[in-house]
Amino acid sequence: MRIRKSGAARAVVVTLATGLVLAGCASERDSGKSGEAGDTFIFGAAGDPSSLDPALASDGETFRVTRQAFEALIEHEPGGSKLVGGLAKSWEASEDGTEWTFKLRDGVKFHDGEKLTAEAVCANYDYWFNWTGTYQNSGVSYYWQTIMGGFKKNEDKETPEANYVSCTAEDELTPVIKVKEATANLPGGFSLQALAIHSPKAIKAYAKEEATGEGDAISYPKYSQEAGTVAGTGPFKISKWSKGNKEVTLERFDDYWGKKAGVEKLVFRTIDTEDGRRQALQSGDIQGYDLVAPADVKTLEKDGFQVPTRDVFNIFYLGFNQEAEKLLRKKEVRQAVAHAIDRENLVKTQLPEGGVVATQFMPDTVAGFSDQVKTYDYDPEKAKDLLADAGEKSPTIEVCYPTEVTRPYMPAPADMFELMKADLEKIGVKVKPRAMKWNPDYIDSLQNGKCGMYLFGWTGDFNDGYNFIGTWFGGYDKQWGFKDKKVFDALKAASAEPDAEKRTELYKKANEVVMDFLPGVPISSSPPAIAFAKDVNPPKVSPLTQENFGEVSFK
Structure with a gap:
């Protein structure tokens, strides 16, 4: 996925609109019989995530993982590109497009037990706006700069001027975000995984660590490279990142505000070759993978696997x-x-x-x-x-x-x-x-x-x-x-x-x-295809490649 913004005041119509395959993986469905929420669903990823904090990322492999754990103010309808309520059940813009008012869902909890409030939302936006040092590198804060411009104090003349002005809590469930100028990047930008909302407790922990380096030699903060600190509101919470085995493990979040995930555990395993992913699916080591090679689609379908194709986007x-x-x-x-x-x-x-x-x-x-x-x-x-x-x-x-x-x-x-x-x-x-x-x-x-x-x-x-x-x-x-x-x-x-x-x-x-x-x-x-095992009830496939694996269950 990937820069700039601008624009004069305008009226806004609001629309609610890699390659190690581990043996014996089929046995990981060990906490329930097939079809129960206790099962483990293993998905073959094409690459490793770069970070467990989506605010520091700009690539699809990272967002595929973090999307299961973090949610934005606005989301896309399952299987489509229409904007719908996310953590905010509704939103509206001022006539000139510079003030965005959100009505948050009540009773939403973060993975660490914190409550979703307007102040929690503002803590996120103000934290990003006040980034300094390496965080201002466009490779680290790519999407913030794309949607909101620069920072409270830019340290590089090439960093765009900040378009973000402030976030205030009108009441407990009503955050108001102000920008200097209206832009075509909003409201769509509020749906980005990079602007998903984190627990205020986690934000405080993030602020104690720093990214370092510059250019193509950047070291990401420790909290973003191991599970335990990051906390969102999604149907899964990240429990382990085993970099040596190229695996990220997520567990169902039982206090999720929406429909509970259909499986107890979700594992993303990096298998960096097309043949490796296909063979892992055929052998039962994984239950799904994305970006199916064109030549493999008909073969997999003939063998009974499910291979839905997304719309071109x-x-x-x-x-x-x-x-x-x-x-x-x-x-x-x-x-x-x-x-x-x-x-x-x-x-x-x-x-x-x-x-x-x-x-x-x-x-x-x-x-x-x-x-x-x-x-x-x-x-x-x-x-x-x-x-x-x-x-x-x-x-x-x-x-x-x-x-x-x-x-x-x-x-x-x-x-x-x-x-x-x-x-x-x-x-x-x-x-x-x-x-x-x-x-x-x-x-x-x-x-x-x-x-x-x-x-x-x-x-x-x-x-x-x-x-x-x-x-x-x-x-x-x-x-x-x-x-x-x-x-x-x-x-x-x-x-x-x-x-x-x-x-x-x-x-x-x-x-x-x-x-x-x-x-x-x-x-x-290209219309990319995604594959699932025969005994899987797959999620709705998204033209934006934004599948929600909380929808997955076993037949």
Whole structure:
């Protein structure tokens, strides 16, 4: 999942709208017969979480785990992208979109026994707003900066200006959050796992520890790397993180305010290869896994496994960083790379049925998609001519790609890299490969501008065009390393427009501006599949990949 915000006052319509497979795992269903809440459900994850504190994360593998233990003020309906009540049963915005009032659910308890109150909510927001030092690194506080801007006192000139103003408790169950300017990032931003609410007791413990380091050498605080301190309100509480065995264990929270979890224990086990996850499911060592290889879908279904496919809500792209690789400042070079990539072949060979070639940095399922963008069809000869025009007939470019991971938009990173590498070499580009472990090396390197060209993508956090193109191009971002007033102004205008229909038209225009500038090459969108054992009642699958495993039970 992944930067900026802005906008003038506007009216807001509120819508309530890796690879070790342990033997003998089937025996872990040891506290109840199959079908009872005492069972253990084991899910095969593609990568390790980076933190048990979602506020410090920006990746899907972390959020898959923390989402079971932490809840936000607003959530998405099960299986969809409509905003619905979370810890807040309702909410409303002031006419100018700068004041958000929430009505909290009564009787909600945190895992450590603390009570959910307006003051508890404000303790979270004020804690994040007052972060200093390494916490202000965009790789650590990515989503806070994306949604709320900077901090009470910014320590870096590149940190965005704070949009957050304050949080006050109007009464015990009514927190009011104020921002300086209305933004298209709200109310969707209130649904983010990174802004999920923690126990005030836990927040006090967090404040005693520090993240350290900078760039791609960050050390996360101890509390976020082991179970015992973090405390949310979700249907499960985190009880153990065995990093050596690549497992996170969660236990059912019996005081949960909503429907109790259908299993007593939930285990996320990292198995970093597609074959490993499939074999673990087939052997009964796990009962589910995500990001099923396209070639495995029909095989698993034929054997009786359940393999539901999500709706398309992601984008895969080849990113450019014009600060890390000066060669990419030449528009002809960027255009040459775009014409060199055979995206049709990549979709055909690497993605599941329903995958499509991308023409812009959002799928056509998001309002604001434009059919008027400049396109870059596969044309190696034209790519060679463009390189020649740029005076770069055989340049060398480093291309980064991740290992030990599979993403919804990127089923097989190494294979996809090899296809693009071959395409680039056909036009004379000498590719220097740089492979890195997904978490934390790859993510930190990208977010700190350490890769000239790289494979990456995005699954939307909420259904708004700004959550895609505004995420990257609403202002300067180290991941992209460019400053272009025309691009930034186009996104700023869209974010500030209060009328939904007019804002959609502005998103279309912004897409056209972005694709003319060409900060990277959008490659494809994919409908990722998720698999479950035959005896499992699975959760509703989410286009946002936000499954609630509290819905899981055994038949």
